[in-house]
Amino acid sequence: MSAPPSAEAIPVLDHGFVRLDGSLADDLSVVNAARVSFARRKEAMDDSDAGLVRFLMRERHGTPFEHNAFRFHVRCPIFVAREWFRHRIGSYNEFSMRYAEAKDDFYVPAPEDVRTQVGKPGAYTFERVPDELAAETRAALEQSYRSAFATYQGLVDKGIAREIARAVLPVGIYTEFFWTVNARALMNFLSLRNAETAQREIRMFAAAVEELFSTQMPITHAAFLQNGRSGP
Amino acid sequence: MSAPPSAEAIPVLDHGFVRLDGSLADDLSVVNAARVSFARRKEAMDDSDAGLVRFLMRERHGTPFEHNAFRFHVRCPIFVAREWFRHRIGSYNEFSMRYAEAKDDFYVPAPEDVRTQVGKPGAYTFERVPDELAAETRAALEQSYRSAFATYQGLVDKGIAREIARAVLPVGIYTEFFWTVNARALMNFLSLRNAETAQREIRMFAAAVEELFSTQMPITHAAFLQNGRSGP
Amino acid sequence: MSAPPSAEAIPVLDHGFVRLDGSLADDLSVVNAARVSFARRKEAMDDSDAGLVRFLMRERHGTPFEHNAFRFHVRCPIFVAREWFRHRIGSYNEFSMRYAEAKDDFYVPAPEDVRTQVGKPGAYTFERVPDELAAETRAALEQSYRSAFATYQGLVDKGIAREIARAVLPVGIYTEFFWTVNARALMNFLSLRNAETAQREIRMFAAAVEELFSTQMPITHAAFLQNGRSGP
Amino acid sequence: MSAPPSAEAIPVLDHGFVRLDGSLADDLSVVNAARVSFARRKEAMDDSDAGLVRFLMRERHGTPFEHNAFRFHVRCPIFVAREWFRHRIGSYNEFSMRYAEAKDDFYVPAPEDVRTQVGKPGAYTFERVPDELAAETRAALEQSYRSAFATYQGLVDKGIAREIARAVLPVGIYTEFFWTVNARALMNFLSLRNAETAQREIRMFAAAVEELFSTQMPITHAAFLQNGRSGP
Numbered sequence: 001m002s003a004p005p006s007a008e009a010i011p012v013l014d015h016g017f018v019r020l021d022g023s024l025a026d027d028l029s030v031v032n033a034a035r036v037s038f039a040r041r042k043e044a045m046d047d048s049d050a051g052l053v054r055f056l057m058r059e060r061h062g063t064p065f066e067h068n069a070f071r072f073h074v075r076c077p078i079f080v081a082r083e084w085f086r087h088r089i090g091s092y093n094e095f096s097m098r099y100a101e102a103k104d105d106f107y108v109p110a111p112e113d114v115r116t117q118v119g120k121p122g123a124y125t126f127e128r129v130p131d132e133l134a135a136e137t138r139a140a141l142e143q144s145y146r147s148a149f150a151t152y153q154g155l156v157d158k159g160i161a162r163e164i165a166r167a168v169l170p171v172g173i174y175t176e177f178f179w180t181v182n183a184r185a186l187m188n189f190l191s192l193r194n195a196e197t198a199q200r201e202i203r204m205f206a207a208a209v210e211e212l213f214s215t216q217m218p219i220t221h222a223a224f225l226q227n228g229r230s231g232p
Numbered sequence: 233m234s235a236p237p238s239a240e241a242i243p244v245l246d247h248g249f250v251r252l253d254g255s256l257a258d259d260l261s262v263v264n265a266a267r268v269s270f271a272r273r274k275e276a277m278d279d280s281d282a283g284l285v286r287f288l289m290r291e292r293h294g295t296p297f298e299h300n301a302f303r304f305h306v307r308c309p310i311f312v313a314r315e316w317f318r319h320r321i322g323s324y325n326e327f328s329m330r331y332a333e334a335k336d337d338f339y340v341p342a343p344e345d346v347r348t349q350v351g352k353p354g355a356y357t358f359e360r361v362p363d364e365l366a367a368e369t370r371a372a373l374e375q376s377y378r379s380a381f382a383t384y385q386g387l388v389d390k391g392i393a394r395e396i397a398r399a400v401l402p403v404g405i406y407t408e409f410f411w412t413v414n415a416r417a418l419m420n421f422l423s424l425r426n427a428e429t430a431q432r433e434i435r436m437f438a439a440a441v442e443e444l445f446s447t448q449m450p451i452t453h454a455a456f457l458q459n460g461r462s463g464p
Numbered sequence: 465m466s467a468p469p470s471a472e473a474i475p476v477l478d479h480g481f482v483r484l485d486g487s488l489a490d491d492l493s494v495v496n497a498a499r500v501s502f503a504r505r506k507e508a509m510d511d512s513d514a515g516l517v518r519f520l521m522r523e524r525h526g527t528p529f530e531h532n533a534f535r536f537h538v539r540c541p542i543f544v545a546r547e548w549f550r551h552r553i554g555s556y557n558e559f560s561m562r563y564a565e566a567k568d569d570f571y572v573p574a575p576e577d578v579r580t581q582v583g584k585p586g587a588y589t590f591e592r593v594p595d596e597l598a599a600e601t602r603a604a605l606e607q608s609y610r611s612a613f614a615t616y617q618g619l620v621d622k623g624i625a626r627e628i629a630r631a632v633l634p635v636g637i638y639t640e641f642f643w644t645v646n647a648r649a650l651m652n653f654l655s656l657r658n659a660e661t662a663q664r665e666i667r668m669f670a671a672a673v674e675e676l677f678s679t680q681m682p683i684t685h686a687a688f689l690q691n692g693r694s695g696p
Numbered sequence: 697m698s699a700p701p702s703a704e705a706i707p708v709l710d711h712g713f714v715r716l717d718g719s720l721a722d723d724l725s726v727v728n729a730a731r732v733s734f735a736r737r738k739e740a741m742d743d744s745d746a747g748l749v750r751f752l753m754r755e756r757h758g759t760p761f762e763h764n765a766f767r768f769h770v771r772c773p774i775f776v777a778r779e780w781f782r783h784r785i786g787s788y789n790e791f792s793m794r795y796a797e798a799k800d801d802f803y804v805p806a807p808e809d810v811r812t813q814v815g816k817p818g819a820y821t822f823e824r825v826p827d828e829l830a831a832e833t834r835a836a837l838e839q840s841y842r843s844a845f846a847t848y849q850g851l852v853d854k855g856i857a858r859e860i861a862r863a864v865l866p867v868g869i870y871t872e873f874f875w876t877v878n879a880r881a882l883m884n885f886l887s888l889r890n891a892e893t894a895q896r897e898i899r900m901f902a903a904a905v906e907e908l909f910s911t912q913m914p915i916t917h918a919a920f921l922q923n924g925r926s927g928p
Contacts, residue, residue, distance in 0.1 A: 167868030399636030530787035555762035
């Protein structure tokens with residue numbers, strides 16, 4: 001795990017990124033998949049097709065949005081990856097700490113991202129903490145990370161299997177994975193993770209995913225927005 | 233529904249085809265998805281990578297084969313489509329006879345494909361019938377199709393809803409659909425459908441699918457063959 | 465294929481039924497699955513739990529509704545089964561006409577169900593046709609079914625493989641299958657198939673499914689209704 | 697999170713368990729799902745049915761094994777849960793450290809489970825370490841866990857949101873979840889996780905799962921063993 005592997009990667013948080021590794025994606029495939037119902041097919045989009053895309057989204061005709069694929073390369077903290085992997089419609093391959101050696105990249109929130117939780121269960125909001133407490137928190141996280149990594153390193157150096165030594169590594173450590181997903185499942189992910197109710201950290205990754213998605217399928221993305229950020 | 237929509241479509245049976253409408257597929261993505269476990273990535277395949285692909289296939293590490301997509305456009309009889317759609321890992325959009333008008337294309341087996349079933353349950357084999365019986369069978373099918381279609385047409389002409397009139401249409405009528413699938417699910421399909429035990433008709437479609445697959449991911453396809461036509 | 469296999473089967477259309485073959489289903493499992501987030505568990509529901517179920521439904525927290533299973537035994541026309549099987553989250557085993565012999569049960573709509581289609585594409589409605597046309601339609605369907613079945617029977621009697629002879633059998637013939645599904649996928653099915661926009665025939669099957677579902681998980685079903693027949 | 701919630705829970709590792717919370721599972725449903733192909737159904741198993749179950753397993757007819765459900769309640773370390781959740785065919789609800797407070801239960805391997813990794817990549821084996829190194833390792837893990845938890849507790853006490861403070865918690869901490877799965881996906885899980893190549897810790901959980909599975913579907917489980925621990 002090192003620097004983002006190419007210029008197009010979008011940096012996220014202190015050591016993370018989202019990169020589009022490849023895609024088969026265009027708005028035309030949505031239209032053609034829907035039109036196969038009537039045995040019609042087009043070689044190019046025209047203006048009326050945007051209306052069809054909006055109609056399909058609104059009426060929750062989901063399958064026409066599945067005939068495409070996005071392959072993302074992501075680097076994020078484990079606690080973000082754990083939320084991400086709950087989305088089962090999609091494919092994952094992740095860095096393994098059973099065999100490979102962990103690297104000491106850990107998530108420390110920017111000062112303005114250190115927050116407190118206010119309100120009641122089911123209706124929490126989050127607020128920035130005073131600068132001093134933010135600094136103190138960052139120092140405490142860094143110290144704890146450093147100490148855990150030293151323990152890990154020490155055990156590995158003594159010959160303890162990595163799959164055991166890793167037990168002390170915190171969920172704030174960075175991991176890396178490939179994620180391949182279609183636009184329908186992607187919009188479901190965005191509606192839940194690039195949202196007020198999502199944890200701020202995964203939300204920032206989801207925003208990067210959304211940026212790449214909107215570039216590839218602008219008409220579908222516009223329909224998603226018009227539908228209140230609700231997928232088909 | 234008309235002639236295959238482009239030169240690359242592979243004709244199958246009397247009125248069917250398989251066409252690759254688009255793909256995100258290469259052998260390199262298999263290797264890179266597997267290597268993310270070790271945080272390594274390559275820009276091109278080399279000779280050792282073919283060995284890795286074979287290893288993954290043999291050891292049933294399936295996920296690296298999921299980071300790709302094939303979008304097929306298929307035209308086949310309904311009884312073939314029904315077997316096809318039992319494969320749930322993949323996306324489908326099909327021609328709808330609820331609203332669109334059926335077209336009179338029906339499957340009549342070539343004389344050498346008219347067969348009889350011999351043996352016992354669980355161990356049937358199929359043999360070609362004598363020419364005369366083949367001719368008789370073809371005539372009987374054609375006559376039955378023509379009659380059913382005339383009934384359908386007559387009811388539609390009298391104003392009966394298509395969704396009701398279609399009830400008389402036989403499962404030998406042609407339908408059309410888009411199918412998007414990844415290589416792992418595709419190999420599962422091929423192992424079951426381009427196989428001795430599959431019905432001859434779907435097998436011919438599966439063979440066309442396999443031809444297109446092998447062109448896109450030749451190293452993965454070779455590993456599939458070496459693994460006894462068993463996917464990961 | 466014969467009479468419904470037990471008293472509890474709900475008859476649908478002229479020869480169909482829906483029967484609950486078994487289930488693991490209660491509202492308590494929804495509550496306990498949601499409460500595992502807070503490491504709390506209950507042995508019985510209380511009044512406040514209905515509110516939690518409604519909250520989960522409205523906020524689209526879907527996974528707590530997946531920890532249950534319904535195993536249905538269904539008999540319906542093939543054209544209904546084809547729409548049903550498009551729902552991929554669930555398990556199916558169906559009667560096979562490749563090897564088993566077809567039985568001559570076909571769907572003939574009741575006189576009041578023979579309908580015409582009015583309106584424009586995307587906004588069709590259906591209206592009952594005059595009695596005379598209904599009677600004529602029913603006779604035409606019956607005649608076409610009888611003729612197709614005679615062709616099928618004749619070919620089988622001459623030794624033609626069933627998997628070929630069946631090509632003439634119409635999509636109005638009855639088939640039979642087992643369907644196992646969880647409440648989340650079931651509600652998605654109900655929202656699309658026990659709905660105005662669904663074809664009347666599958667809607668009647670979906671209504672029978674809903675009746676059995678509401679008996680097993682009454683609080684979840686009530687929340688589904690209150691949520692505008694939209695699942696989580 | 698506390699003691700296993702009932703007598704039937706199987707304890708695993710130092711603070712974990714597997715408990716069968718409910719099931720819809722019997723061998724007869726496999727037979728009946730397969731026999732629907734021929735429209736036959738039984739009220740009870742007989743001797744010949746075990747042969748059918750073995751045949752289905754061997755020939756990889758998987759769908760008859762899907763008409764059942766097991767709902768497990770599991771408590772295990774996060775690094776075990778992460779491997780578990782890679783199995784996408786199934787339903788999960790997990791304890792959330794975003795809002796609920798973490799409890800200080802951490803995995804410390806028994807002395808005989810502290811191991812070293814020998815051999816080459818792709819062919820590692822694991823061996824027990826000398827008693828002294830085992831004791832030293834256990835002490836290092838405990839010390840690191842205690843320190844991380846103190847940091848977590850300190851941050852929470854100062855008002856830092858739990859969703860941030862948890863970043864220091866190690867993957868050796870215990871979590872809890874519900875898992876609902878059918879026998880086909882369960883056998884896939886067992887073939888990969890109750891296996892030589894799996895990490896010892898998840899293997900012990902998988903063994904507990906297998907014990908509960910074999911009690912519910914003994915004939916299916918016997919066929920799984922006879923098939924070389926390979927599912928359908």
